[in-house]
Amino acid sequence: xxxxxxxxxxxxxxxxxxxxxxxxxxxxxxxxxxxxxxxxxxxxxxxxxxxxxxxxxxxxxxxxxxxxxxxxxxxxxxxxxxxxxxxxxxxxxxxxxxxxxxxxxxxxxxxxxxxxxxxxxxxxxxxxxxxxxxxxxxxxxxxxxxxxxxxxxxxxxxxxxxxxxxxxxxxxxxxxxxxxxxxxxxxxxxxxxxxxxxxxxxxxxxxxxxxxxxxxxxxxxxxxxxxxxxxxxxxxxxxxxxxxxxxxxxxxxxxxxxxxxxxxxxxxxxxxxxxxxxxxxxxxxxxxxxxxxxxxxxxxxxxxxxxxxxxxxxxxxxxxxxxxxxxxxxxxxxxxxxxxxxxxxxxxxxxxxxxxxxxxxxxxxxxxxxxxxxxxxxxxxxxxxxxxxxxxxxxxxxxxxxxxxxxxxxxxxxxxxxxxxxxxxxxxxxxxxxxxxxxxxxxxxxxxxxxxxxxxxxxxxxxxxxxxxxxxxxxxxxxxxxxxxxxxxxxxxxxxxxxxxxxxxxxxxxxxxxxxxxxxxxxxxxxxxxxxxxxxxxxxxxxxxxxxxxxxxxxxxxxxxxxxxxxxxxxxxxxxxxxxxxxxxxxxxxxxxxxxxxxxxxxxxxxxxxxxxxxxxx
Amino acid sequence: xxxxxxxxxxxxxxxxxxxxxxxxxxxxxxxxxxxxxxxxxxxxxxxxxxxxxxxxxxxxxxxxxxxxxxxxxxxxxxxxxxxxxxxxxxxxxxxxxxxxxxxxxxxxxxxxxxxxxxxxxxxxxxxxxxxxxxxxxxxxxxxxxxxxxxxxxxxxxxxxxxxxxxxxxxxxxxxxxxxxxxxxxxxxxxxxxxxxxxxxxxxxxxxxxxxxxxxxxxxxxxxxxxxxxxxxxxxxxxxxxxxxxxxxxxxxxxxxxxxxxxxxxxxxxxxxxxxxxxxxxxxxxxxxxxxxxxxxxxxxxxxxxxxxxxxxxxxxxxxxxxx
Numbered sequence: 001x002x003x004x005x006x007x008x009x010x011x012x013x014x015x016x017x018x019x020x021x022x023x024x025x026x027x028x029x030x031x032x033x034x035x036x037x038x039x040x041x042x043x044x045x046x047x048x049x050x051x052x053x054x055x056x057x058x059x060x061x062x063x064x065x066x067x068x069x070x071x072x073x074x075x076x077x078x079x080x081x082x083x084x085x086x087x088x089x090x091x092x093x094x095x096x097x098x099x100x101x102x103x104x105x106x107x108x109x110x111x112x113x114x115x116x117x118x119x120x121x122x123x124x125x126x127x128x129x130x131x132x133x134x135x136x137x138x139x140x141x142x143x144x145x146x147x148x149x150x151x152x153x154x155x156x157x158x159x160x161x162x163x164x165x166x167x168x169x170x171x172x173x174x175x176x177x178x179x180x181x182x183x184x185x186x187x188x189x190x191x192x193x194x195x196x197x198x199x200x201x202x203x204x205x206x207x208x209x210x211x212x213x214x215x216x217x218x219x220x221x222x223x224x225x226x227x228x229x230x231x232x233x234x235x236x237x238x239x240x241x242x243x244x245x246x247x248x249x250x251x252x253x254x255x256x257x258x259x260x261x262x263x264x265x266x267x268x269x270x271x272x273x274x275x276x277x278x279x280x281x282x283x284x285x286x287x288x289x290x291x292x293x294x295x296x297x298x299x300x301x302x303x304x305x306x307x308x309x310x311x312x313x314x315x316x317x318x319x320x321x322x323x324x325x326x327x328x329x330x331x332x333x334x335x336x337x338x339x340x341x342x343x344x345x346x347x348x349x350x351x352x353x354x355x356x357x358x359x360x361x362x363x364x365x366x367x368x369x370x371x372x373x374x375x376x377x378x379x380x381x382x383x384x385x386x387x388x389x390x391x392x393x394x395x396x397x398x399x400x401x402x403x404x405x406x407x408x409x410x411x412x413x414x415x416x417x418x419x420x421x422x423x424x425x426x427x428x429x430x431x432x433x434x435x436x437x438x439x440x441x442x443x444x445x446x447x448x449x450x451x452x453x454x455x456x457x458x459x460x461x462x463x464x465x466x467x468x469x470x471x472x473x474x475x476x477x478x479x480x481x482x483x484x485x486x487x488x489x490x491x492x493x494x495x496x497x498x499x500x501x502x503x504x505x506x507x508x509x510x511x512x513x514x515x516x517x518x519x520x521x522x523x524x525x526x527x528x529x530x531x532x533x534x535x536x537x538x539x540x541x542x543x544x545x546x547x548x549x550x551x552x553x554x555x556x557x558x559x560x561x562x563x564x565x566x567x568x569x570x571x572x573x574x575x576x577x578x579x580x581x582x583x584x585x586x587x588x589x590x591x592x593x594x595x596x597x598x599x600x601x602x603x604x605x606x607x608x609x610x611x612x613x614x615x616x617x618x
Numbered sequence: 619x620x621x622x623x624x625x626x627x628x629x630x631x632x633x634x635x636x637x638x639x640x641x642x643x644x645x646x647x648x649x650x651x652x653x654x655x656x657x658x659x660x661x662x663x664x665x666x667x668x669x670x671x672x673x674x675x676x677x678x679x680x681x682x683x684x685x686x687x688x689x690x691x692x693x694x695x696x697x698x699x700x701x702x703x704x705x706x707x708x709x710x711x712x713x714x715x716x717x718x719x720x721x722x723x724x725x726x727x728x729x730x731x732x733x734x735x736x737x738x739x740x741x742x743x744x745x746x747x748x749x750x751x752x753x754x755x756x757x758x759x760x761x762x763x764x765x766x767x768x769x770x771x772x773x774x775x776x777x778x779x780x781x782x783x784x785x786x787x788x789x790x791x792x793x794x795x796x797x798x799x800x801x802x803x804x805x806x807x808x809x810x811x812x813x814x815x816x817x818x819x820x821x822x823x824x825x826x827x828x829x830x831x832x833x834x835x836x837x838x839x840x841x842x843x844x845x846x847x848x849x850x851x852x853x854x855x856x857x858x859x860x861x862x863x864x865x866x867x868x869x870x871x872x873x874x875x876x877x878x879x880x881x882x883x884x885x886x887x888x889x890x891x892x893x894x895x896x897x898x899x900x901x902x903x904x905x906x907x908x909x910x911x912x913x914x915x916x917x918x919x920x921x922x923x924x925x926x927x928x929x930x931x932x933x934x935x936x937x938x939x940x941x
Contacts, residue, residue, distance in 0.1 A: 067844045091849075098846030106844070111837040114856050115936060126845045159935040175845075 120156030245318025299366030300531030738825025759820020870926030
């Protein structure tokens with residue numbers, strides 16, 4: 001920051017610039033480990049900033065740096081509190097700042113209190129140290145603080161081991177507030193609490209935030225708490241900030257792939273989908289990957305990400321550290337139209353069927369989108385348009401930034417390797433006379449990928465990925481000898497064998513029984529998550545696809561009528577047709593089942609409402 | 619606490635019983651040598667011989683012997699010393715206070731040094747001061763007691779002549795005031811107490827240091843530092859205060875070591891305590907005396923343990939809750 005710029009702006013409560021925290025690796029010699037790397041952020045007076053990230057991402061190291069708790073010399077960069085530089089202060093110089101100006105409610109409140117002193121005594125300690133309060137005066141102040149956080153005098157007389165986790169967390173908060181700090185650092189205030197105490201604690205924190213007027217730095221992996229309490233959020237990955245912006249905007253429309261993955265892994269009552277973690281694991285801080293630290297786990301990483309570290313750059317309303325400017329759109333369809341006339345031949349006007357009308361949709365990197373609609377809604381046609389099996393009569397399909405229709409012959413071939421279709425009926429899609437090995441190898445043969453041995457190896461790996469055996473007996477079986485479930489797995493293996501970037505699966509499980517459906521849909525999601533592909537799931541079964549879809553697109557009569565995050569669409573459908581689909585989804589009428597429970601005749605009256613009921617035929 | 623006292627009474631009973639059974643399990647009659655005129659250990663004093671026979675009453679049935687023995691133990695009748703020809707209880711009564719004075723002083727000094735030094739060293743762990751203290755602790759803990767004592771005797775007693783060479787006080791001295799008496803006892807106490815302190819301080823210092831180091835790595839120490847408390851408060855009121863718990867337990871366990879450690883030192887300085895009594899008793903195979911001393915030492919150690927338990931409960935609210 002230049003002097004001139006600083007003079008023009010009001011001095012923020014907290015200005016952190018290029019903060020780095022080093023640790024010497026335990027038990028061994030070697031270069032120091034950077035737990036926090038070049039982190040910069042501002043916090044205005046009375047504002048609230050959330051820092052989110054996985055465990056061991058360096059969140060707590062930032063909190064401790066703000067109180068000077070790291071060994072001398074291990075914190076570099078600049079931390080300014082209302083303009084005063086804090087880095088490299090001596091221990092004695094830190095003392096009047098600690099708790100008086102910057103206070104902290106530490107993580108793991110369970111072990112945050114000295115077990116040998118009563119809580120009241122421990123809360124009063126900073127009062128004596130900083131404000132010179134003792135005896136009755138201190139006592140009254142502590143009691144007032146305790147009331148404010150919802151504790152009673154008996155809690156103050158208790159020793160730490162006599163209180164519950166929630167009570168200790170409150171006491172910790174009372175202690176943090178006791179000297180009226182300008183900056184309150186909350187390190188995982190809600191971790192380890194049960195849901196009810198957590199909710200009450202968040203309410204309390206919100207109230208305190210409003211009353212105290214202190215700047216609030218909330219360090220947490222609890223996204224709900226961050227959403228509720230902070231105006232801005234910074235996402236930390238392996239010690240570096242990857243995205244900084246307004247909390248509501250970042251959580252609603254994440255831009256960095258990591259933020260997006262973090263949100264997808266966060267359990268929420270409005271998500272119906274099963275949780276998936278971000279693939280891979282947090283890098284070893286002693287040996288971070290070169291280039292962008294997230295690239296080994298990123299589904300959209302390009303060559304540049306492996307070598308060059310992306311800077312945190314301004315992108316619209318926020319800062320994002322990504323070479324590609326954030327989450328990429330893998331596939332985009334704009335105003336697609338398809339008209340069938342007669343039996344595919346030109347004919348009279350009245351025979352024309354508009355199968356797809358002005359359909360637009362987007363699929364992000366590593367995203368699972370479900371395209372839902374009943375039979376005849378045009379979803380299969382749309383799917384075929386997207387993979388290039390059909391020529392659109394209007395609009396365009398852009399895959400990885402390349403227009404499918406405009407692609408030259410060689411480009412088309414390359415593109416086709418990257419988009420694969422899994423058809424509805426595997427018996428239709430593959431020749432019954434071919435062996436399993438031949439079916440899976442065929443795309444490799446067509447695309448002329450590598451020598452024969454390599455192809456065999458790829459076939460084996462694809463079959464293993466879908467959980468099928470790879471012994472010669474199975475490889476030489478013919479398609480007509482396989483069960484429906486097995487054949488569909490073979491079809492998926494066939495799609496996987498070219499390492500596609502996008503799989504369009506058209507009703508991949510509709511031919512199977514319920515148990516096999518569940519297994520296969522989970523397998524698809526697992527493979528998608530593991531390989532970081534995009535997946536467009538075309539289905540009529542909303543109940544099934546909502547378990548795996550990130551977003552749901554609803555189609556009716558060739559038109560897209562509703563589109564949104566899976567949780568939102570399921571919980572608050574906007575279009576009447578979506579509502580009808582949801583109401584028609586199979587459901588046990590529990591009253592009927594339970595009424596009969598006592599008599600022991602349970603199965604007799606399990607009424608299952610069929611999926612199609614309730615939707616008027618088109 | 620009541621349960622604990624009960625368990626100590628039980629332990630005491632077991633000690634007493636072992637003490638009773640041990641000589642009776644030895645091959646042959648323990649008194650045979652003493653009562654046989656042909657033996658070199660024959661007790662010539664008829665009165666002492668009679669007292670021995672009466673005390674042991676070996677011709678009586680075992681339960682009756684046991685009953686008499688227990689009764690004797692509780693009434694302070696511990697039998698008669700063969701060599702010194704005096705009641706064992708009386709001998710112990712004359713020597714125990716000296717040992718308690720010596721070991722008490724040494725334990726107090728060693729603990730004080732260990733607590734101060736250990737906390738400081740832990741606070742500055744890794745610094746040169748810490749390293750010097752740790753080395754000194756290891757050397758002091760492993761140096762032979764008699765060698766250290768001898769050196770001190772030569773330096774301060776013989777060479778400089780500042781302090782008396784031997785004894786608990788000046789023989790045949792008459793004191794005008796109790797203060798003068800105390801000064802004389804103190805002058806005699808100084809060298810043996812110093813020797814014992816040096817022997818004890820090393821292990822205690824290392825224990826305090828490692829306890830404080832482990833307390834310093836606790837979460838709550840970080841929070842206390844974050845609270846901006848003074849270094850003194852962090853060090854003494856919190857770090858050391860928490861490290862006191864293992865220290866007190868250690869003190870109790872090492873009470874017996876302090877007493878046996880005193881054996882060498884009392885012999886060396888000719889100090890009139892239990893150690894010298896044990897030394898003489900073992901040298902002369904004075905079984906009644908050995909048994910009596912064993913009983914008293916056991917009781918002292920047990921009492922020390924009981925005290926430590928009580929103290930730890932005072933120090934640690936978590937233990938208080940259990941009781």
